[in-house]
Amino acid sequence: MSSGLMSYVWEGLGNTLLLTVFGALLGLVFAFIAGLARSSERKWVRGIAMVYTEVFRGFPSLVLLFALIFIVPTFGYQLNPLFAGILALALNIGAYAAEVVRGAVKAVPPGQIEAAIALNFTPLQRLRKVILPQAVVAMIPPFTNNLIELLKATSLVSLVYISDLTFSAQLIRASTGETALVFFGLLVGYGVIALFFTAIMKLLERMAARALGRTVPSGFFGRKEVAA
């Protein structure tokens, strides 16, 4: 492949990684806000969080993306296309991950919160010192799923002419006519990126578990997990 075509690949890879990483970070912010708000004492806070979760989980990312890129400008705002892509993906994945946050927080044993009350921690201290450090460990494996989903969803941005990996592949296919080879290479490419993210998340999971004095089997495939 000529170096000109390779430069498409690098640009596409860069944008795909950018969309995934920043989409994940922004999505994480949405997820924590919405997920924690679901266990708020105030009904209206829970309500807003629930509406966000249900609405954005139900919207296809692609339609959301079209809305941000083609509808928002009619109100006079022109979003940077890459930012629009990140925002659309983050809103969607954040809604899924909010449920992960909510579930993990709910799964912290009530005895932990009672002990924190017995030591007279403030509600914020209970959350920061007791609930979240334990809940986060339980969030990481489902977050890995969310992250891979997000990676795959980034390919949608090629439809609004953002030059991600899929868009670049289309260009290369158009200029070389090597349809089978290009799409096969594309599949392998996404697969390798997914493995890379999974490995990072495994590492995070091990670090988080160690903080709780637990161990997670090392090695990429781990060992057979024993049901507790």
Add this chain to the structure above:
Amino acid sequence: MTTTNGEFITFDGVHKSFGKNVVLDDLSFSVGAGERVTLIGPSGSGKTTILRMLMTLTRPDRGTIGVDGDYLYHEKRGEALVPASDAHIRKVRSRITMVFQHFNLFPNMKVLRNVTEAPIHVLGKPKDEAEARGRELLEMVGLGDKLDAHPSQLSGGQQQRVAIARALAVDPDVLLLDEVTSALDPEIAAEVLDVLRDIAKTTDVTMLLVTHAMKFARDVSHRVLMFNEGRIIEDASPEQLFNEPEHERTKSFLRSVLDET
């Protein structure tokens, strides 16, 4: 019934039901400062609910609970009693702490930090002072060599001793012990009870205990309250209550408990 010396903790007309199930029925009693009172009775008779109400883990439906002149769930506004603000509840609660049946150590903190976290971040003690005190308390419960262990690396008995050190570290006036040995093997339970005997001997902290360890209850308590169906049916010194129970229900309860052990 014996009378109490002083009224440090007061329950007045406290009522609690869960659904149709009445757990505490118009309960009134008081505990003096420094007094050690054991609550006994069949399960479901409301003993644990009393501790949980004092710890603000369960709200009473009616009635007032007082701690050294302050109401736990109410504030005085002029002559009127109004529901307490969170700040008021926190202030009164600061004098009370609890040790739980299932230890409830924080798995995300090592042993020493379990003990020092509240003194530093709730009481505002300097870190080195809190750590020195934490070491001292862990030494006292026989775990001076486990400061850097994770709770998950300790046995049940060791975890419960850490929990006791953690409770003492916040300098409570009132220590609530909720079946603290029920989850432990008898031999291990004995170690934990020895630690508590020492505390009873060397401090003047007011203790409310719910326990099935009758010999221990007899050794450490000043008073024993026998509960049945949400009411106190007998209130006496341990000698009196264990040797010459008055109430028929107390006799049958003691017989069944003592047979077990």
